[in-house]
Every structure is written in C-alpha cells, then in structure tokens.
Amino acid sequence: MVIRRSGLVLGATAVTLSTIAVAGLVNLPQGQALFKESPKEIVDEVWQIIYRQYVDGTFNQVDWQAVRKEYLDKKYTDKEQAYKSIREMLKKLNDPYTRFMDPKEFKNMQVDTSGELTGVGITIGLDEETKKLTVIAPLEDTPAFKAGILAKDVITKINGKSTEGMDTSEAVTLIRGEPGSQVKLTISRSGEKPRDYLITRAKIEIHPVDYSVKQTPAGKTGYIRLKQFSANASKEMRDAITNLEKKNVDGYVLDLRNNPGGLLFSSIEIARMWLKDGTIVSTVDRKGVVEKEAASGRSLTEKPLVVLVDKGSASASEILSGALQDNKRAVLVGSKTFGKGLVQSVRPLDDGSGVAVTIAKYLTPSGADINKAGIKPDIKVELSDEQRQNLWLKQRDKLATLQDPQFAKAIEELKKEIAAKGNVRAERK
Structure with missing residues (x-):
C-alpha cells in the first residue's frame, strides 16, 4: 500500500x-x-x-x-x-x-476550505473495547474545551438521548448544529457521577x-x-x-x-x-x-x-x-x-x-x-x-x-x- x-x-x-x-x-x-x-x-x-x-x-x-x-x-x-x-x-x-x-x-x-466549521469542537470515537462514545480530545479554545470536556470522557447522552449502540455518524449529526444553538452532553468521567454539559455551538476557525x-x-x-x-x-x-x-x-x-x-x-x-x-x-x-x-x-x-x-x-x-x-x-x-x-x-x-x-x-x-x-x-x-x-x-x-x-x-x-x-x-x- x-x-x-x-x-x-x-x-x-x-x-x-x-x-x-x-x-x-x-x-x-x-x-x-x-x-x-x-x-x-x-x-x-x-x-x-x-x-x-x-x-x-x-x-x-x-x-x-x-x-x-x-x-x-x-x-x-x-x-x-x-x-x-x-x-x-x-x-x-x-x-x-x-x-x-x-x-x-x-x-x-467535511470542513469547508475556509478553515472554519460549526460545532462544539471535540473529536470523538467509539472505544474499541467498551463500544462507548468517547472523547478523543477537545480542540483548544472551542466551546467544548471551555465547558471543561476532557480527553477520555464518555458521552452517555446527547440531548437526553442515550448513546448506547449509537455510531459516530449519528452522534456527529446530533452534536453539530447552527451557531448559537445549544446541545446537552451527558458526560461520564472516571470516578465521578455523570454530569450534564450545556454547550453553545459556534463557528470555529x-x-x-x-x-x-x-x-x-x-x-x-x-x-x-x-x-x-x-x-x-x-x-x-x-x-x-x-x-x-x-x-x-x-x-x-x-x-x-x-x-x-x-x-x-x-x-x-x-x-x-x-x-x-x-x-x-x-x-x-x-x-x-x-x-x-x-x-x-x-x-x-x-x-x-x-x-x-x-x-x-x-x-x-x-x-x-x-x-x-x-x-x-x-x-x-x-x-x-x-x-x-x-x-x-x-x-x-x-x-x-x-x-x-x-x-x-x-x-x-x-x-x-x-x-x-x-x-x-x-x-x-x-x-x-x-x-x-x-x-x-x-x-x-x-x-x-x-x-x-x-x-x-x-x-x-x-x-x-x-x-x-x-x-x-x-x-x-
């Protein structure tokens, strides 16, 4: 190859x-x-x-x-x-x-050629072992970053909808949206109780x-x-x-x-x-x-x-x-x-x-x-x-x-x- x-x-x-x-x-x-x-x-x-x-x-x-x-x-x-x-x-x-x-x-x-995108600013994937929707990392100075989302956080719900069995494409569709609108992510973090993060979407350069x-x-x-x-x-x-x-x-x-x-x-x-x-x-x-x-x-x-x-x-x-x-x-x-x-x-x-x-x-x-x-x-x-x-x-x-x-x-x-x-x-x- x-x-x-x-x-x-x-x-x-x-x-x-x-x-x-x-x-x-x-x-x-x-x-x-x-x-x-x-x-x-x-x-x-x-x-x-x-x-x-x-x-x-x-x-x-x-x-x-x-x-x-x-x-x-x-x-x-x-x-x-x-x-x-x-x-x-x-x-x-x-x-x-x-x-x-x-x-x-x-x-x-896809992000357009201007180098801007609309969203909350996180990279996600399904954990290969647990199959849970996991944050790879937040992009610096984005809404998710400023809200306190961390690498390895598990997203258990998106706007109240369980992510169990959800693929990343569906998760992307639910998380992205118009600038100024909000999305609620329920986060499970090791050693802590699940917590809701209400994040305002933005245009990100x-x-x-x-x-x-x-x-x-x-x-x-x-x-x-x-x-x-x-x-x-x-x-x-x-x-x-x-x-x-x-x-x-x-x-x-x-x-x-x-x-x-x-x-x-x-x-x-x-x-x-x-x-x-x-x-x-x-x-x-x-x-x-x-x-x-x-x-x-x-x-x-x-x-x-x-x-x-x-x-x-x-x-x-x-x-x-x-x-x-x-x-x-x-x-x-x-x-x-x-x-x-x-x-x-x-x-x-x-x-x-x-x-x-x-x-x-x-x-x-x-x-x-x-x-x-x-x-x-x-x-x-x-x-x-x-x-x-x-x-x-x-x-x-x-x-x-x-x-x-x-x-x-x-x-x-x-x-x-x-x-x-x-x-x-x-x-x-």
Whole structure:
C-alpha cells in the first residue's frame, strides 16, 4: 500500500474534522456490477469497497460473500431502507471506525476550505473495547474545551438521548448544529457521577499552529503548540520553525498535548521537518504489505527537541511522536498517549453519501503497534483530571510556563540536551 495524500485519515472519527480530500471509488470486478436505478446500488457499492479495501482479509471472521447475498436479496423501496441495511451490514465487522454516512452526515463531516466549521469542537470515537462514545480530545479554545470536556470522557447522552449502540455518524449529526444553538452532553468521567454539559455551538476557525520564543532556564526556547494535523498544518509548522530559527533559539519544545490527530500526510510532512534521516512510519495492509515513509534529508533544524504528550495525543500525534522518539531525535515528556493506530480511507458514494473504511494499521519505526497501547513517554509526568482542568481552563496563564509541571520538566530536559550537544561540539574541536 502506498501512502498518498488523498482520503487518508488516522484513528478517530471527528466531529470537527479538517478538510479531507476523498478518493474515487475502486474498480469493480466483472460479474459484480452495481444494481443501477435501484436502492440496491448503494448497498452493493459499499459492499464492494469493503471487499476490496478492508484491512482484514477475513473481514474479522465474517463471511463477506454471504453478507452480500443476504443484503442484496432484500427488497428496497427507498434509499432510507438501503441506508439502514448498510449500517447493519457494517456493524457485522465490529469495527467502530468503518462507518457509513448518509448525504447529510457526509456533508457535516467535511470542513469547508475556509478553515472554519460549526460545532462544539471535540473529536470523538467509539472505544474499541467498551463500544462507548468517547472523547478523543477537545480542540483548544472551542466551546467544548471551555465547558471543561476532557480527553477520555464518555458521552452517555446527547440531548437526553442515550448513546448506547449509537455510531459516530449519528452522534456527529446530533452534536453539530447552527451557531448559537445549544446541545446537552451527558458526560461520564472516571470516578465521578455523570454530569450534564450545556454547550453553545459556534463557528470555529482553525489555526493549527501557535508559536513563540520563551526565555527559560534552558535558554532561548522555541515553543510550538500543534493543535491538530489539518490540511494547512504542515505549512504553518514550516513557517513556525523557519521564523524561530531566524531568532536563533537554542532548542525547541513541541507541544502535542490534546492533539487528536488528523491527516496522515500532514504528520509525515511535519516529521520530515524535524528528522534528517530515518523511518517515520510503516503501514501494513490486508495483504501484510509493509510500506515505509522515511525522512527526506531536508530537515529544517537539528537543534535539541523535547515533545510534550498526554492521553489526548492521538493518531497523527502518535505517528509524529513515535518517529521522533524511535529515531532518538526528541525526548518525550508527559503521560501515555491515547493509542490509535489505524488508518481510514474516506470515500464518496454516487448519491452524495460516504463511507470511511479502515484500510491499514501503522507501526512506529521500531515496529511497535500502538493501537490501544499508546506511546509511553521517556519521562513520565502525570497530571490528574483536576490538574489538567485547572491548567487548561482555569489557569491558562500558567500553561507552557514553569508553573505547568509537564512543561517545566520539558525545559529541565531541554537544558540537559542543549548542554550535551554543546559538549559534543566542544569535543569535536
């Protein structure tokens, strides 16, 4: 499998997805033509995509040929019946990330090219073990973020409707809405009683990268906060590193905390800005074929780097942090990452609906499969949920300062890395 820019997203299904360039429908084998002019057409179209592309050639021990016969033997009077059958068909795979979206849901999933979206600002997915609707991470400075929603929160109800058995597409439709309108999310958090959050929807402008120069005990530090891997994240990251290099920073702290991931190509492009050489990521498809993406020899800086991660760092964040860790390019500080190691291809269908299909899993350069396991930081600095809420919501002025325990530890390690690099230079003279 070749990693391409089009249609590849990582891990979680997002309420607030970045723009996705969707790929075309695969060619169909002879003798399995679509049922034109019939609601059965869309059923078979989805079946064919799964048949050709799904990551597991056994279809998770499901007789996929028998499934085709079962659902094409049915009579359909309208597309709504076909849509219902498709959802039932895909549930047989027991894969929360392979899902069908009707035309409205598919449209809602996409963000327009202006970089704005309407919603509450959370990334959600179904937990693979519990099948519960789970928050991957809130996007920074969005309504959900300001309301206090945290990574790993379980959404038990949406406007009073139970989410038990609900797929992410339906959840997206219920959560999104017009700016100024409200949605009530009932949240279950570990060790606490369920609580209702009334959140006002808003139009959200996405700026994936913030950066600044900070005077710290490590010296002149370039601080870069990467919020998500959207279509324009790599350009903004390049601009950030280039500008910070001009200011002669001594080293960098890259903050991936609460970054839920996004586009696969974005994580690869950004990794190449930090890595001079080495493997970035390997992908394994249904045939067991491994394709590797490597550094291009055109890194923008070789200065010391420390990366901040936490349980809200998922998917593309884990590809980037895993590549930097395994290649010994950076020290990882914080807590274990979320654990999303799957790649989906998002495909439009003929009637305006769409389907997301899990087509591969990815491995870090060392060959580690982090799905469900996450990436362990080199230096562990755990924060309780209360500490995280205080830091990210109530005391934002302390974030990325020496009063931020994870950032403070990152600076401590960066100082060591800068000193070590200086000693190596001295020895070489």
